[in-house]
Amino acid sequence: MTSDTLSSASPSSASAPSPAQAQTPRPATRRVVDATTRMLHWLMALSFTAxxxxxxxxxxRLVHVTLGYTLAGLVVARLLWGVFGPRQVRMSVLWRKLQGLPAWLKSLAAVRSPSALQATWRPGQNLLMALAVALILALVAPLTLSGYAVWDEWGGEWLEEVHEFFGNTL
Known part of the structure; x- marks a missing residue:
């Protein structure tokens, strides 16, 4: 092999973009949720459904109670993972998204055409997903606490109604 052949096969020359590649815009990157977060979310969904x-x-009844405790434990694990886990799965990301909700709702008032609505849909979709996550987290706490109270017979029929309300709402 000559030195010309070696230089043309070197990694540095292979990684240099051609002029056509340099002008092509790269696709937008997307943050990917880690395996731990996906596992916790699926287990929460399965526990609640069961x-x-x-x-x-x-x-x-014992299966129901065990699944309720499991759901509560999974929510606590998710909250801890949201505090100590990777940056993209932190609870602070959720709260930052929710802070944009009022501005997005105001931008909807200015929408006059379908094309303008399409431009605001993507941020709105992210905000609505964040709102759904926050509501789920907010509903699981009274659901599991009222379930615990019903199991320990702290209240009467009214407490069972509260527990059933939060279960149906979730």
């Missing part, structure tokens, strides 16, 4: 299905009847 607890909801087993809510009626005494036969499945």
């Amino acid at each position: 607890a909801y299905i087993t809510a009626d009847g005494e036969r499945w």
Whole structure:
């Protein structure tokens, strides 16, 4: 091999972009949720769904209670992961998104055409997803606390109604 052949096969020359590649815009990057967060979210969804299905009847009561405790533990784990986990899954990201909600709602008032609505949809979609996550987290706390109180028979029928309300709302 000659030195010309070696230089043309070197990694530095192979990585240099051609003029056509240099002008092509790169696609927008997207933050990817880590495996731990996905696992916690799926386990929360499965725990809630199974607890909801087993809510009626005494036969499945222990399963229902166990799934409720599991859901509460998973929410606590997610909140801790949101404090100590990677930057893209932190709770601060959720709160920053929610802070943009009032401005986005004001921008909707100015929408006069479908094309203008399309331009505001993507940020709105992210905001609505953040709002859904915040509502889920806000509803799980009274759901699990009222479930614990019902299990320990702290209240009467009214407490069961509260627990059922939060379960149906979630």
